[in-house]
Amino acid sequence: xxxxxxxxxxGNICSVINALRRIGIEPQVTDSATELxxxxxxxxxxQGEAVNTMVYLQQSGLGDVIRNxxxxxxxxxxxxxxxxxxxxxxxxPCLGIFDSCVCRFPDSCPAGRVKVPQIGWNxxxxxxxxxxxxxxxxxxxxxxxxxxxxxxxxAIAHTTYGGVTYASALxxxxxxxxxxxxxxxxxxxxxILHNFIHLCHD
Amino acid sequence: xxxxxxxxxxCLDVKDGRTVKGINFVNLRDAGDPVExxxxxxxxxxxxxxxxxxxxxHEGRKTFTDMVSRVAAAISIPFTVGGGIHELxxxxxxxxxxxxxxxxxxxxxxNPQLVNDIAAxxxxxxxxxxxxxxxDEDGWYCYVNGGRIRVERTLFxxxxxxxxxxxxEILFTSMDHDGVKQGFPxxxxxxxxxELSIPVIASGGxxxxxxxxxxxxxxxxxxxxxxxxxxxxEIKIPELKQYLRDExxxxxx
Numbered sequence: 001x002x003x004x005x006x007x008x009x010x011g012n013i014c015s016v017i018n019a020l021r022r023i024g025i026e027p028q029v030t031d032s033a034t035e036l037x038x039x040x041x042x043x044x045x046x047q048g049e050a051v052n053t054m055v056y057l058q059q060s061g062l063g064d065v066i067r068n069x070x071x072x073x074x075x076x077x078x079x080x081x082x083x084x085x086x087x088x089x090x091x092x093p094c095l096g097i098f099d100s101c102v103c104r105f106p107d108s109c110p111a112g113r114v115k116v117p118q119i120g121w122n123x124x125x126x127x128x129x130x131x132x133x134x135x136x137x138x139x140x141x142x143x144x145x146x147x148x149x150x151x152x153x154x155a156i157a158h159t160t161y162g163g164v165t166y167a168s169a170l171x172x173x174x175x176x177x178x179x180x181x182x183x184x185x186x187x188x189x190x191x192i193l194h195n196f197i198h199l200c201h202d
Numbered sequence: 203x204x205x206x207x208x209x210x211x212x213c214l215d216v217k218d219g220r221t222v223k224g225i226n227f228v229n230l231r232d233a234g235d236p237v238e239x240x241x242x243x244x245x246x247x248x249x250x251x252x253x254x255x256x257x258x259x260h261e262g263r264k265t266f267t268d269m270v271s272r273v274a275a276a277i278s279i280p281f282t283v284g285g286g287i288h289e290l291x292x293x294x295x296x297x298x299x300x301x302x303x304x305x306x307x308x309x310x311x312x313n314p315q316l317v318n319d320i321a322a323x324x325x326x327x328x329x330x331x332x333x334x335x336x337x338d339e340d341g342w343y344c345y346v347n348g349g350r351i352r353v354e355r356t357l358f359x360x361x362x363x364x365x366x367x368x369x370x371e372i373l374f375t376s377m378d379h380d381g382v383k384q385g386f387p388x389x390x391x392x393x394x395x396x397e398l399s400i401p402v403i404a405s406g407g408x409x410x411x412x413x414x415x416x417x418x419x420x421x422x423x424x425x426x427x428x429x430x431x432x433x434x435x436e437i438k439i440p441e442l443k444q445y446l447r448d449e450x451x452x453x454x455x
Contacts, residue, residue: 012324014300018275047325107399117327119371119401120424121207121249121454140207140454142280144327160205184280184302186244 004039007031009056010046019183023194033065044079051090073175074196080177097175100149109163117146118161129156133195141185207454208418209249209425212432217257219265237272244277246439255285267299274300305330308346321368331369336377349377365398375405383409391421411445
């Protein structure tokens with residue numbers, strides 16, 4: 001099983017590599033189109049903001065490479081947002097795998113002020129994907145983000161923050177994505193990474 | 203509804219790659235090894251860890267960075283590192299080693315621009331602004347150098363400024379409460395938490411489980427950090443979290 005981690009300008013992929021090693025995978029970190037095409041599984045991780053990362057993905061040609069992948073791809077955090085159609089962050093057109101538009105959390109809701117970014121452990125519910133085998137609704141995972149994907153047909157998990165119930169994981173064809181960081185979500189997160197690596201894929 | 207869990211964060215002081223303070227943990231091969239301890243805390247349900255480098259030497263710093271790499275390889279929960287961070291290169295070195303966040307204390311007060319620079323380069327989520335403050339006769343004031351020197355900045359002004367400069371979280375230690383085990387400064391905490399749009403971590407003062415509940419309920423804290431009560435086993439994290447949940451506080455179990 002060859003697992004590639006996309007190397008680009010969205011920082012801190014170190015923790016994804018460490019987490020994969022803990023489940024027995026030695027990933028290849030690469031931005032080569034050939035190497036990415038040859039991998040069995042691809043992880044598109046990252047922390048960062050949409051504008052600069054999209055500029056980088058377009059100018060480097062990596063955006064097209066990612067769009068044309070046929071093997072299972074897992075976008076994480078900004079990786080998920082970049083796979084959507086558009087982000088409110090800098091009004092940025094993104095890769096368009098998912099039709100969703102990424103929105104910013106409101107600064108307040110009827111319950112009061114909303115702290116943005118959301119930082120910490122929140123629950124995932126309405127789980128409906130083999131990505132979550134062995135997990136249960138209400139399990140906690142670790143989030144750090146200011147922008148979110150609204151509820152949509154591609155959602156495979158929901159989370160509520162700041163009065164908003166949003167899609168905290170997505171799936172469409174060979175593309176999977178999580179807003180949270182499985183690599184920082186303890187054993188729950190390692191299980192999700194394990195499930196992704198072992199997804200049945202035709 | 204906000205389902206975000208209140209976080210429980212053990213803090214470990216590290217010197218020359220070893221944890222300091224006697225740490226009383228059963229079933230640990232090496233209770234002085236930050237990696238072993240970090241793993242044990244992670245297994246107990248700690249939501250995050252903080253490692254503070256209390257050695258200020260060049261050699262000690264290199265050992266600390268090596269320790270950060272070993273921790274990152276072993277633990278799948280977020281961890282923050284602090285101590286000895288003076289410039290952007292220090293932050294880059296620690297993040298490359300695998301830390302998720304860095305905590306700045308005196309360095310931010312001496313060079314506030316560093317907060318902006320870290321936020322711009324690595325993102326706000328990386329930058330935790332640690333503030334040591336004391337309730338003096340004329341109000342809450344910030345202190346540096348391990349609490350020896352008063353800075354003419356009030357806690358609330360400085361907290362607002364670092365938040366505006368791009369800090370992702372505030373870690374507030376009251377020097378009046380730290381080590382006294384009589385609870386957290388809930389009034390000041392609540393004011394900070396209500397005034398700021400970033401999470402506030404209460405640090406120092408916990409002596410009983412009730413103190414954590416108060417920090418969340420009265421102090422509106424987003425997270426609570428403690429050291430010795432965890433290290434000496436006076437409060438066990440699984441029991442603490444069960445207690446908090448029974449009290450109706452959202453925690454990760």
